[in-house]
Amino acid sequence: MEAHKRFKFSSLEDLQTELNKMGIDFPLVEDTNALKQPLRIGKNIIPNRMVIHPMEGCDGDKEGRPGELTSRRYKRFAEGGAGLLWFEATAVVEEGKANPRQLLITQNTLKDLAALLQEAINAAVNKNGSDRKPYTVLQLTHSGRYSKPVSKPQPIIAATNPYLDGKNPAPKQIITDAQLEQLEDRYVAAAAMAAEIGFDAVDIKSCHKYLISELFAAHTREGAYGGSFENRTRFLLNIIDKIRTKLSDDIDVAVRMNAYDGIPYPYGWGVDEGDCHRVDPSEPVRLVKLLGERGVNLANISSGNPYYNPHIGRPYDFGPYVPKENQLYAVERMLKIARDIQKAVPEMAIVATGFSWLREYGAACAAGGIRDGWFQLAGFGRQSFAYPNFAEDIIQTGTLERKKCCIACGKCTELMRLNSVTGCVIQDAEVYRPIYKKLTQGQPSLVGKEIADHV
Ligand SMILES: Cc1cc2nc3c(=O)[nH]c(=O)nc-3n(C[C@H](O)[C@H](O)[C@H](O)COP(=O)(O)O)c2cc1C
Numbered sequence: 380m381e382a383h384k385r386f387k388f389s390s391l392e393d394l395q396t397e398l399n400k401m402g403i404d405f406p407l408v409e410d411t412n413a414l415k416q417p418l419r420i421g422k423n424i425i426p427n428r429m430v431i432h433p434m435e436g437c438d439g440d441k442e443g444r445p446g447e448l449t450s451r452r453y454k455r456f457a458e459g460g461a462g463l464l465w466f467e468a469t470a471v472v473e474e475g476k477a478n479p480r481q482l483l484i485t486q487n488t489l490k491d492l493a494a495l496l497q498e499a500i501n502a503a504v505n506k507n508g509s510d511r512k513p514y515t516v517l518q519l520t521h522s523g524r525y526s527k528p529v530s531k532p533q534p535i536i537a538a539t540n541p542y543l544d545g546k547n548p549a550p551k552q553i554i555t556d557a558q559l560e561q562l563e564d565r566y567v568a569a570a571a572m573a574a575e576i577g578f579d580a581v582d583i584k585s586c587h588k589y590l591i592s593e594l595f596a597a598h599t600r601e602g603a604y605g606g607s608f609e610n611r612t613r614f615l616l617n618i619i620d621k622i623r624t625k626l627s628d629d630i631d632v633a634v635r636m637n638a639y640d641g642i643p644y645p646y647g648w649g650v651d652e653g654d655c656h657r658v659d660p661s662e663p664v665r666l667v668k669l670l671g672e673r674g675v676n677l678a679n680i681s682s683g684n685p686y687y688n689p690h691i692g693r694p695y696d697f698g699p700y701v702p703k704e705n706q707l708y709a710v711e712r713m714l715k716i717a718r719d720i721q722k723a724v725p726e727m728a729i730v731a732t733g734f735s736w737l738r739e740y741g742a743a744c745a746a747g748g749i750r751d752g753w754f755q756l757a758g759f760g761r762q763s764f765a766y767p768n769f770a771e772d773i774i775q776t777g778t779l780e781r782k783k784c785c786i787a788c789g790k791c792t793e794l795m796r797l798n799s800v801t802g803c804v805i806q807d808a809e810v811y812r813p814i815y816k817k818l819t820q821g822q823p824s825l826v827g828k829e830i831a832d833h834v
Contacts, residue, residue, distance in 0.1 A: 381705035385696045386738060386787065394740050403711045406747030407740065411777050413749040414742065414757065414770075417462070420676055420728050421631055423579055425514045425756070427462035428749055429770040430730050432679070432760040433518045433582070433635065435467040435481065438800040443470065443483025444491040448800055448810070453495055456763060457503035457513065460771035463730075463756065464499060464513045465635075465679065468520040468584060471569040472562070474535065475521030475590065476528040478798065484519070484569045492517075493576035500577075507771070516633050516677070517573045518582040519566055523590030524551065525686065530798075537593040538600040540646045543687055554590070556602045559614055566618045567625055570632070580631035580677060583618050587692065588684040591615050592637050595662075598645035612666050619673050633677035634670055635730075638663035638716045641683050641691040649682075649716075658716060664723045671724045679730035679758060680717045689792065693760065694736040698789040706736050706787075714744070718753035729754040735762040736787045739779035742769075761785040765806040790815055 381401055388394040395407055418425045438448040445453075456464055469482040469492075476483060484492060496515060503513050524534040524547060532549040544551070554562075570581045585591040594614050597605040604613055619632055640647035643655040651657035667678060683691030689698055692713070694706035702709075713733035721729040731754040734741030745757030762769055765785035772779055786805055794801035794811070797818045802811040 380703070381707070383690075383702050383705055386706075386736065388738075388740065391740055391743055394737075398707065401705070401707060403707055405711055405714045405744060406751045406753070407743045408747040408750055409743060411742045411746040411773055413746040414773055416749075418728060418755060420514065423514055423631075425462040425728075426511045427460070427770065427774065428745070428756050429461040429773065430463040430465060430679070430756050430758040431456045431459070431461045431763045432732065432758040433465045433467045433584075434760055434764060435477075435795070436801055437478050437480045437795055437798075439480045439482045441479065442487055443473075443476070443481065443485065444488045445482060445495045446480075448802070449482070450495060450498060451810075452767075452802065453499040454502045455767035457499040458506040458771075459763070459768035460503075460507050460511065460774060461759075461763070462511075462513055462770070463516065464503075465516045465582065465730075465758070466496075466518060466578075468518050468522075468589075469569075471519050471521060471565045473528050474533065475523070475526055477520070477522035477525050477589070478527050478795070479529055480800065481522075484517070484572055486572070489572050489576060496576060496578060514579050515577075516580040516582050517578045518584050518635060519569050519573070520584040521562065521590040523554075523588070523593050525589060535590070537590060538597040538605060540593070540642075542642050542646050543588065543684070547686075556604055559604055563614065563617050563621055567621045570622045570630060571626060574626055574630035578630065580633045581622070582633045582635050582679070583615055585615055585634055585636040586681040587637060588640065588642075588687070592640070592648070595637070595666075596640060596642070596646055596648040608662060608665065612669070615666075616669060616673070619670070619675065623673065631677065632673075632675050633679065634675055635679040635681060636663065636666070637682055638680050638720060639682040639691070639712065641688045658712065660716060660719045663716075664720060667720050667724050667727070671727050675727065677728045677730070678720070678724075679732070680713075680720055680754075681732050682713055682716060685792065692732070693787075693792070694733070695787045695789045696736075697787075698792070709733070710736060710744075714748060714753060717748070721752065721754050728756055730756040730758045732758050732760070734759055735785045738784040738786070739781050742773050742777075742779050761787065761791060761803070764791055764803040794818070
């Protein structure tokens with residue numbers, strides 16, 4: 380297997396040659412027009428196929444209201460011309476915040492979230508015209524084992540997990556069935572508030588081993604939310620059923636879900652029972668079909684756990700450890716998972732993840748996947764921090780400029796782990812470089828030299 384390497388490609392042909400050599404066959408096309416096409420979703424039109432993934436800046440105030448840097452980020456995203464703005468993880472209850480500055484949706488913060496949304500829509504329409512109004516999704520979350528509402532971790536877990544427990548030594552509280560049932564209603568209340576302020580959709584966040592993602596693999600949990608497939612997916616499906624009953628068609632429901640955890644069975648989801656390095660899409664596919672039956676028409680597919688195996692979901696050149704596998708295998712895995720899911724639910728709009736590490740060739744890869752029906756929308760995460768107007772550049776010129784691209788240096792994640800506000804230290808240096816320099820004194824804290832043996 381090819382080892383982990385720094386990005387080195389100087390042309391699309393160069394990249395294609397490497398893919399051929401490695402036996403990787405995801406599509407790359409020079410013609411990026413597929414990304415400009417609108418897409419109908421329910422009663423709305425998404426003006427193009429490019430999505431800003433949910434990306435937390437950890438820059439809200441203590442009450443969970445957006446701060447100045449939050450407004451700045453969404454204005455830049457909105458002006459950048461992507462057809463879909465997927466607003467970041469926003470907690471539904473205080474104790475489920477992943478960091479003290481995560482956004483929170485309550486009656487106290489609603490006015491400010493409404494202003495954030497309206498400013499973003501106005502910025503997009505003023506810059507790009509009313510026919511380019513983006514579709515907007517608000518991601519609702521409970522951080523589960525990664526909850527840290529004040530300065531110390533306060534994990535609330537679905538089940539014990541030998542692979543993850545040791546990574547977070549704080550005392551853990553197993554959430555009870557009665558608490559889960561109550562929490563379902565908090566998601567419904569949050570969805571009602573999101574509808575009231577004008578979001579097109581809410582996402583019931585089910586990825587990255589936060590609470591719902593952990594429940595999917597809670598084979599060892601007893602009671603109504605653990606063990607069987609029906610029990611492990613009950614919490615998510617109950618929330619969606621309750622939203623539908625209460626809100627009818629007032630708001631669309633979307634899901635960002637892990638389709639592969641990369642953690643050994645029975646503690647990981649979407650993994651082969653005998654080898655966690657192999658994907659077994661059968662349960663994620665079964666779930667996505669149930670979502671389709673409930674009217675969910677948008678799903679954003681992700682993988683991995685940013686705390687345990689970040690190379691799986693956000694391939695990097697520099698990160699907390701050196702993975703064994705080459706980044707192109709991680710990209711391939713993410714694209715093929717999206718393809719398998721899209722095939723199972725052809726009428727659902729699937730958003731794929733995995734383009735930022737490819738720099739400017741992310742555009743060719745996104746367009747190739749859409750052309751070949753692997754997925755209908757392409758989501759960009761770190762690239763949108765680095766290059767917020769990447770979509771507009773693709774629309775205007777068909778391509779991206781290397782010098783503006785994300786370099787997968789891991790510094791945005793590092794800032795987050797240092798309990799700081801975060802953004803792109805390299806391409807948005809005016810704001811984030813001084814913050815990074817001050818916190819690290821020029822010595823990156825998370826750049827691992829060791830080859831990881833746990834993944
Ligand atoms: C700083 C940072 C913040 C993130 N915040 C969120 C989030 O709020 N919700 C979420 O689902 N994913 C979040 N992600 C994951 C990204 O949405 C995306 O899945 C990941 O970066 C891989 O995509 P990329 O290769 O395009 O960056 C975050 C990632 C980073 C680096």
